[in-house]
Amino acid sequence: METCQVTVLQTSDIHGNLFPFNYGLQKEMNSGLGKLASLIKDEQMIASNCLLIDNGDMIQGTPLTYHYAKFLADTEHPAITLMNSLHYDAAILGNHEFNFGLDLLTNVVSQSNFPWLSANIVMTDGTPFVGKPYFIKELPNKLRVVILGVTTHYIPNWEDPNHIEGLRFQDAFETVNNWLDFIKENETYDLLIVSYHGGLERDPVTGKETELFTGENQGYLMCTELEGIDVLLTGHQHRALTAEINGVTVVQPSYNGQALGKVTIDFAKDKGKWSIIQKTAELIHVTEKTETDQALLNLVQSYEQQTQQWLAQPIGRITFDMEIRNPFEVRLKDHPLIEFINKVQMDAAGANISSTALFDNHSRGFPQEITMRDIVSNYIYPNTLKVIEIKGQDIKDALEQSATYFSLNEKQEIIINPHFVEPKPQHYNYDMWEGIEYELNISKPVGERVVQLNYMALPIQMDQTFEVVMNNYRAGGGGNFPMFKDKRVVKEIQIDMTELIANYILKRKTIHATCDGNWKVTK
Template sequence: MRKFGGERLARTAAQGMLVRGERIRAPRLFPMKHHPHFPRSGLVARLALAVILGFSAAWLAAAGTTVKVTVLSTTDLHGRVYPVDYYTGKAAEVGLAKIATLVQRERKDDPDLLLIDCGDTIQGTPMVYYHNRRHNEPTDPMMLAMNSLRYDAMVPGNHEYNFGLAVLQKARSEASFPWLSANTIAKSTGKPAYDPYLVKEVRGVRIGILGLTTPGIPRWEDPEHYAGLEFLETVGVAEKYVRILREQEHVDAVVVAMHMGIDGDPALVEPASPLRPAAENAALAIARQVPGIDLILMAHTHRTVSALSANGVLLTQAGYWGNHLVKAELFFAQEESGGWKLQAKSARAQPVHAGIPADEAILALIRPYHDEAQAWLDTKIGVSARALDAREGSLRDTALIDLIQRVQLETGQADVSLAANYNRSAFIPEGDVTVRDIAAIYVYENTLYVVEITGAQLKAALEHAAGFFLPYEPGRTPAQLMNPEIPAYNFDMAAGVSYEIDLRRAPGDRIRNLVFKGEPLAPGRKLRLAINNYRYNGGGGYTMLKGAPVLMRSGAEIRDLIIDWVTKNKTIPAEPDNNWRIVH
């Protein structure tokens, strides 16, 4: 237990979690309100996990005619079908093929279940990268697998836009189910660019499914990747369409499938910050402020949330990469008028593990895409004199991060480069180096920008990066001071200058001895700075770089630039230049 805002916080599932004075209830099966067929005694509460214990059928029988509607959800699959880590070549307990096994089991119990994906689906592995960038003629592999599994709907996430609108629209056209996003608006018409919602009737019960996409896309993507679209704030849009679903479509329950989630510790919902704008993850705001919602399927934050209750709304999230499948159940009793009333609901995030086999039909369906990607990844392109890794890439200068910097500096003819540790698990072996090894260094679909900035802007960017470390505490190491709420990809390091990060100083005043070409960097000195498009658009809170004059842009992803550099130069530099260090 601990104090926050004068109130005690219970941190166990059985006791619940408090969010700014509102009790976010623990996972459980709970009734919608007191009802003669659903006595309070023994019904609520002492369940710490959102599981339906075998009593549900008998328990509902007293209500007369009853219907259970099952809703399954996946999210943030990021191109994972095969249970494999493409960057290491090793098996991984993730992927849509394993999820398929769970879905098929659930369909045996409930053939009428609903299956929904909450986005970030067509991007994220070398397999879908190869398809989207190098061999896009066949059907999108994710849509192919999802069609086979009979998905009912999908919400586009921000990463659906990574490869541009042509790739997005092709994948969308190949889906046998609608993509839903009520707050993505076509500027030419002022109307939603996707279907805003879907109504499904399950054994006479009408279920409304509303789709919402995080409106943060313009902060992360190049404008041409969402040309002609705008992304509205979601609370007002949700309120509008929930009213339509209730009053015009006459649904019996409203499910909101969103590519948004909850930031930070759900028991201490953090205020908005440049790193995490308020609208990016509006799940709790929508649950609190929009009446008429029964279930929210969350996404985007890569969290696993079995069940939370806020304002009577059940929230749940299926993790990421297909490592969980959410199963939500809605229980309805028929009223004397013939209508249906939601009486109880539950949710649980079911984990994927080694004991769940991959579905052979899905594996066979996607095998051509998988084999094509594996052949490309196994291509030998260079050599390394010794083994290199990125485990400490955010604590000291390393040869792997320097390789990214070198490629950015040379490609952009830049004075200074900014890059981060994009994959702490990246590893290059001694000897032959393959495409797989290099692809693991840079796992995102970023492109290169060269912009003009001043010395003052560079120092501001480095001070912002140094906020990756918590305020100094004597005796704690830099590793212990790393802020767990800030991902490593938002801690930029610079090449082309030398400097120190003095953790003993207050955040905002930690960069010392910043030197360019042997002299202290003058605040007004003009520089050609190489960065990725995410930084150029202000991603990660680097607002001092947003909108800087563009001197050069690459058409290729930075990953491909690095692969091309190694293919041409053959030998990977094995020693860092040690141009920066941490002082503590």
């Protein structure tokens, strides 16, 4: 009996981490596509039948990719240079692929020597945005593999509408269901892979819900409700996992290039037809022993050099203290960095009320001498701003939602609600406000934690109208803030926040760190 083996390699959520380098901490890291490349090439040398697929969120996320988008977008994207060299078979559109607009994304797709897939992101006439919902790779032994690409359809809840104009985002689950029927009726194949830039909404072992079911992640539903999927490649949640769900082999390889997903499928041929006899999934982690593929990175070294020069540019000075030593404490009471970012937003928008977040726990605040590196290390997303008109009730509801970030442990100490840490850290979904005075009491029941809420020293009335500036992600309701969705937009500021912060500092030269203590979290 004739047998063969097919190896599927998966990267996902690289987020522009091409070099094994943390730009904020300025130190080498055991991550990045340059490290993964060594693992990929090792596997490609061993496997006689090997597919390499990226599952999305490749072209955004580091100062390198930001600098490219702002200053070098008329050249080939450095990530695409590396992916072409590594001979990727396909890539899936992730939600962050849209962060720099359709012009840049369209250029990236045209530069690629491989197809980009997403069956559920379509033009207004229903045709796929990138041209292909799926593709078939026929191996030398005539074994045929289908790769169907699909993307979380939650993107309109986050993305700047100008970046997705003319596109429709169809339900990912329903799209996979429809295309499975089409493929079964119209194609001959031996292995069907769904590569989904989305994750699992339930625990893969117990089936217990791990998040509010919004439709953002539908991987578990796909495995349990649809027939015909052999392998489900997932991402978006930044989880490191392998699983077998209802006979479907599932893998998700972490983020930032920390691990390579690998699925091995063994086949046997009987009466002229290939059949699957075994599937195994594993994660190959980058370690301190993993070599960097320096020859590969040399292809884009000039991009890195220009980025480092740009990051070293001096911007201005800080007097007093705007550094972060404990990110948890920053979220318990007003901090000079948060107050400063809110002031920048208020200045740019001409608004009296602002909200922002400390996006992750790696932010270090601003030292006394500020460079561009400090700015992009603390404000890591290419957000723009919107001023929306909301009611006092919306402000209270938003604060109550932010208050769910906290809970109390057995000792009645304030801790982070585990839902904001697992399965994916969501520190960016806790907002802190300027222009109002408020107190959140975590000992109170959820929904009743706002115990003080004033504007200009007077209690806010629920039917009062306010104009508030916030980032475009939050203004669209992203992060489970539906009270902001579809509100009247008073003003849009289309300069991204990194530029706004830099321009604010350059204009003033010296920034005085202040903290008016307008809010606090208590128990």
